[in-house]
Amino acid sequence: MNPLVHIDPVGTVLLPLMGLFMGGVFFGWAKPTPVQPRHFRDFRLGQILTSGAGPVSNFLLAILFTLCYAVAIRLVGPESHVLFLFWMGILLNVVLGVFNLIPVPPLDGSWIASWGLPRQWGDLYDKYMEPYGFLILIGLFVSGALGIVLGWVAYPIALFLRGLALAA
Numbered sequence: 327m328n329p330l331v332h333i334d335p336v337g338t339v340l341l342p343l344m345g346l347f348m349g350g351v352f353f354g355w356a357k358p359t360p361v362q363p364r365h366f367r368d369f370r371l372g373q374i375l376t377s378g379a380g381p382v383s384n385f386l387l388a389i390l391f392t393l394c395y396a397v398a399i400r401l402v403g404p405e406s407h408v409l410f411l412f413w414m415g416i417l418l419n420v421v422l423g424v425f426n427l428i429p430v431p432p433l434d435g436s437w438i439a440s441w442g443l444p445r446q447w448g449d450l451y452d453k454y455m456e457p458y459g460f461l462i463l464i465g466l467f468v469s470g471a472l473g474i475v476l477g478w479v480a481y482p483i484a485l486f487l488r489g490l491a492l493a494a
Contacts, residue, residue: 332356358432370441377437384423388487391415396491417484424480430466431459 333339337355345353366372395412402408429439436455440448455462466472 332359373441374438377434377441380434381423381426384419384426388416388419388423388484391419392487392491395488396494399491413488416487417481420484420487421476421480424476424483425472428463428466428472428475429455430462431456433459433463 334355334357338357342354361376363369363372391412395409395416398406398408398412426433427435427438429435436459440452442448443451463472466475
């Protein structure tokens with residue numbers, strides 16, 4: 327529960343500071359959460375549920391921001407800066423949830439894919455994806471394909487949630 331143990335010197339400190347001071351992309355990561363699979367009753371299901379916990383928490387936060395948006399629009403009106411903050415909370419959490427579900431290592435989606443496949447296919451997936459996952463991610467990012475995919479998937483979900491808040 328201590329967030330300080332998840333600080334990665336490069337991903338949590340250096341890259342975000344470089345993005346901040348150089349006007350570039352604000353990107354980073356944290357150290358992975360340690361998992362003790364020996365405590366799982368069902369190893370495969372435990373791996374999938376543990377990997378899905380991060381994206382699910384992002385989607386739950388997006389729903390919470392949607393509720394806040396719905397309440398705020400009735401209390402402060404449609405021109406409030408507070409609505410923009412809640413909209414960014416919805417959008418950011420949906421984007422992070424969808425991003426983390428991409429089945430490329432080291433993202434959570436790769437663990438879900440690996441353990442969701444029949445074991446022999448999961449082993450093949452791991453064998454070919456793990457060594458190149460970070461390079462694939464960089465390629466998706468640099469080529470703009472990552473932004474296109476996130477725009478096609480995450481943005482419509484966020485707009486749907488905002489629509490729900492407006493209709494409530």
